[in-house]
Amino acid sequence: MTAMQLCKLFKALSDPTRFGIMQLLIGKEMCVCEIIEAFDKSQPVISHHLKVLKSADLLSEAREGKWIMYSIRPQIAAEAAKVLQTFAGTAIVRVDPRKGCIESRCSDAKRQ
Amino acid sequence: MTAMQLCKLFKALSDPTRFGIMQLLIGKEMCVCEIIEAFDKSQPVISHHLKVLKSADLLSEAREGKWIMYSIRPQIAAEAAKVLQTFAGTAIVRVDPRKGCIESRCSDAKRQ
DNA sequence: GTAACATATAGACAAACTTAAATATGTTTA
């Protein structure tokens, strides 16, 4: 999973309605009409948000006759979780900032 | 952690520069000037992105004389990771969509 | 095949976001 894909995934999760859809779909699949009712938003709005979540690979869809069922793609969510865990995971290495900056990085940096 | 806070956090991670800053800070703290050099972006832009990450509680800052050191807040990243893991975690319960929709949800729904 | 249902798409518009340029703030050194 590239950084670009992860950014897209996080952007998909950054909208309250989309985040709510993900929470709603934990452990189950639902058709669009059920999701619409859970949010009291217009059908096109929910449809749009589902598209964003799907294009971030967070959701998969499966048509069942007249209905389209949406469900979470667990592997993708798990991968993103691992990345966040990486951010949390390692102990912080403390460097003397003065030494670090003065000697090699800040003072002779070319700014734009 | 509320849904609103989580959305803010995910939005913070949804920008490539900010995501890159998080990756850069894995396991270490750095001063702003070092971060600027890693990205070849202007100082005000990096300063702005740091502010966004900080206001999402993903980063903490500590002044060291002339410099300000930024580092990841591990508990927050871990909490967000757990939420994503929740999305991934549960097996999907399959319901017959026709039954579910026809009987109680879709056909008599009040649309807007 | 036509009507009804479930969902998606297109276009328009306001709000939010990213970046750039200029300037301000706070710290250290001389």
Place this chain on the structure above:
DNA sequence: TAAACATATTTAAGTTTGTCTATATGTTAC
């Protein structure tokens, strides 16, 4: 205290995003 350094803030583009309205597509029932 003045100059230099490190970082933040403000203002103003240009771009993206979320929602609305209207319409289109695909499926089933009659």
